[in-house]
Amino acid sequence: MRSPCSDGNNLKKGPWTPEEDQKLMDYINKNGHVNWKSIPKQAGLNRCGKSCRLRWTNYLRPDIKRGHFTKDEERIIIKLHSVLGNKWSRIASHLPGRTDNEIKNFWNTQIRKKLLQMGIDPNTHKPRIDLNQLLNLSQLLSTMRFANPISITSWESNGQLAQIQLLQNLLQLMNPSTTTLSSGPQNPNLLNLIASSINTPHEGLLNNPLSITPQAEPNESQFSIGEYFEGGFGLIDLETNTKSLGSTSFDVKAENSTIPALVEASPMENKSSSTPTSHLSSTASPADNDFFDGWEKFLDDGDGASDSYWREILDLASSSQSPLFCKKNNT
DNA sequence: AACCTGTGCAACCGCCGACCA
DNA sequence: ATGGTCGGCGGTTGCACAGGT
Numbered sequence: 262m263r264s265p266c267s268d269g270n271n272l273k274k275g276p277w278t279p280e281e282d283q284k285l286m287d288y289i290n291k292n293g294h295v296n297w298k299s300i301p302k303q304a305g306l307n308r309c310g311k312s313c314r315l316r317w318t319n320y321l322r323p324d325i326k327r328g329h330f331t332k333d334e335e336r337i338i339i340k341l342h343s344v345l346g347n348k349w350s351r352i353a354s355h356l357p358g359r360t361d362n363e364i365k366n367f368w369n370t371q372i373r374k375k376l377l378q379m380g381i382d383p384n385t386h387k388p389r390i391d392l393n394q395l396l397n398l399s400q401l402l403s404t405m406r407f408a409n410p411i412s413i414t415s416w417e418s419n420g421q422l423a424q425i426q427l428l429q430n431l432l433q434l435m436n437p438s439t440t441t442l443s444s445g446p447q448n449p450n451l452l453n454l455i456a457s458s459i460n461t462p463h464e465g466l467l468n469n470p471l472s473i474t475p476q477a478e479p480n481e482s483q484f485s486i487g488e489y490f491e492g493g494f495g496l497i498d499l500e501t502n503t504k505s506l507g508s509t510s511f512d513v514k515a516e517n518s519t520i521p522a523l524v525e526a527s528p529m530e531n532k533s534s535s536t537p538t539s540h541l542s543s544t545a546s547p548a549d550n551d552f553f554d555g556w557e558k559f560l561d562d563g564d565g566a567s568d569s570y571w572r573e574i575l576d577l578a579s580s581s582q583s584p585l586f587c588k589k590n591n592t
Numbered sequence: 593a594a595c596c597t598g599t600g601c602a603a604c605c606g607c608c609g610a611c612c613a
Numbered sequence: 614a615t616g617g618t619c620g621g622c623g624g625t626t627g628c629a630c631a632g633g634t
Contacts, residue, residue, distance in 0.1 A: 274603080276628085316603085348622090350621075361622075594634105601627100608622080612617090
């Protein structure tokens with residue numbers, strides 16, 4: 262049985278007038294709201310109960326805090342969203358005076374946009390990687406540079422950017438229209454390998470505890486720094502693009518951290534964004550081997566003239582101490 | 593001045609789970 | 614056990630407004 266709001270009766274819809282607001286406020290202030298369905302009739306409103314409830318909870322409630330979101334609120338929202346996903350009411354429960362609707366709107370109109378501009382997938386809270394971005398590695402490096410400037414700087418000073426450039430060239434060869442690689446360039450294994458390779462082994466996953474205050478449900482209140490960065494750049498100041506590892510709301514105990522794992526920005530992955538899923542670990546996975554197996558197959562399928570050239574590159578990659586390929590060495 | 597486009601936000605819709613008879 | 618009702622939630626829509634052409 263559908264709610265009367267959806268039926269073809271003569272109940273009013275659309276924006277509320279000041280008179281309607283006053284009627285609803287007067288009634289609820291006097292009688293409270295036990296049964297929303299009965300409220301419209303008793304308050305003299307030609308609205309459905311659902312509409313009244315929405316108007317009250319999102320607008321008329323006396324404890325609603327209106328106005329712009331503060332920086333702290335913004336950080337909390339991003340942080341909680343990285344853990345909870347689109348659970349707006351749960352997020353709102355951590356922000357006194359803010360409604361789920363308000364937070365949802367704020368996310369969709371502002372935070373989401375900012376994250377996208379920063380190259381961060383707002384669903385996964387990770388750098389967005391698609392083929393175009395892979396082919397434009399400078400953008401990727403720019404994202405990584407602010408995520409972990411020390412690491413990137415050391416790469417540059419070690420001349421390892423040349424190897425990154427090499428990787429870029431490799432990727433360019435994986436154009437779907439020309440490659441015979443069965444798994445294809447969008448293979449998550451490839452992207453994961455690249456991402457995991459970028460995490461230098463000496464930095465590793467720290468798994469230092471990171472607590473959120475006030476305490477909430479266990480899965481909301483505690484997660485590791487590794488999960489945090491996998492979960493997103495929650496504490497990055499969106500205005501300045503600088504990391505802010507201390508705030509009034511979060512007690513961040515670990516500052517030294519790994520570069521966030523990179524993932525493929527695909528709709529399928531976004532489906533599972535509400536819970537932090539397992540991503541790249543510091544140990545190589547079979548997926549890594551699949552990547553190299555794929556390359557070997559690619560080489561085998563190629564013409565003989567270029568074989569030695571590509572095999573040389575692959576050997577170099579396999580034996581390199583470069584962070585880019587360290588996972589292969591770990592196997 | 594008129595039109596177009598983008599943005600922000602209030603409100604609605606449809607689904608789901610809890611509760612109850 | 615079942616079906617109806619209700620409240621809550623997340624996704625989506627539509628409107629008002631601002632800024633640009």
